[in-house]
Amino acid sequence: MVFDRAILSKIDSELENYVEKDTNLYNASKHLLFAGGKRIRPYLSVLTYLLKRDDISEVLAPAISVELIHNYTLIHDDIMDNDDERRGKPTVHIVYGEPTAILAGDLLYAKAFEALSNIGDSKKALEVLKVLSKACVEVCEGQTDDMEFENEFPTLEEYLSMISKKTGALIVAPIEIGAIMAECSSEEREALYNYAKRIGMTFQIQDDVLDLIGDQKTIGKPVGSDILEGKKTIIVIHAIENLPNDKKERLLQILGNKNASKEEIAEAIVILSDSIEYVKDIMKNATNEAKECLKIFDSERRKNLEKVADFIIERIH
Incomplete structure (x- = not known):
């Protein structure tokens, strides 16, 4: 395992702060969030921040915003694809039903922007907001391209463009966020x-x-x-x-x-x-x-x- 467990533990603690209520909706939102994901996105934010800084407390909230967005997309992807299983567990809509799963995804999306509101420096907060909102747009565009490819054969260039949005956007965003927070x-x-x-x-x-x-x-x-x-x-x-x-x-x-x-x-x-x-x-x-x-x-x-x-x-x- 190449990941630093102490950093991963702090990331999980930060995530728990945003979904700690014990209700059906919150339990649905946590179902996938704590089902063994690698946390590579917030981890990338923290590592980028550590290129220039030492105390990671400032970067944790914006770092986990991307993880919340990522898990929101997974819940909605599973509904769109009619998938029954993810990470070896039944998907959220299988356990809680589609209406609750949609709301659970929406809740995670909203919580991501709540996390951004906890950035202490308003200038950094605005820059991070722009990065995250742009990534959300690109994920939607990439997902649409992917669906359209079901009916046609894309070129290699079209495929690479699609994955740079659908998958790449939520890898690029946390690194950009870490760089903003570290004032690179x-x-x-x-x-x-x-x-x-x-x-x-x-x-x-x-x-x-x-x-x-x-x-x-x-x-x-x-x-x-x-x-x-x-x-x-x-x-x-x-x-x-x-x-x-x-x-x-x-x-x-x-x-x-x-x-x-x-x-x-x-x-x-x-x-x-x-x-x-x-x-x-x-x-x-x-x-x-x-x-x-x-x-x-x-x-x-x-x-x-x-x-x-x-x-x-x-x-x-």
């Missing part, structure tokens, strides 16, 4: 933005890879579920653009076939093997570039951010 210079903020864009991309691509070659118990869903659902991931897009016609046709027969057998899913994964290796190279290069972006910071202080970049492409869930 414009040069430092640009370096951090470039780092964040790269690890945001690798985060989603690794999810795409894990769906095909991960372990069902650790990823919390059946291996190959993206194939059953017909998702046009970067792996599939690359394969369609590069496979010989016979393999391409066979892949398209299996992709999106809800009745595909385990053997057919395994066959599709074999067909995709070269494309899996291709995206692993993309992730490796992007990770090296991300760490290069951090070179303007003190070597000791940047170590944990470098470790996170490596963790993202080495993680198993």
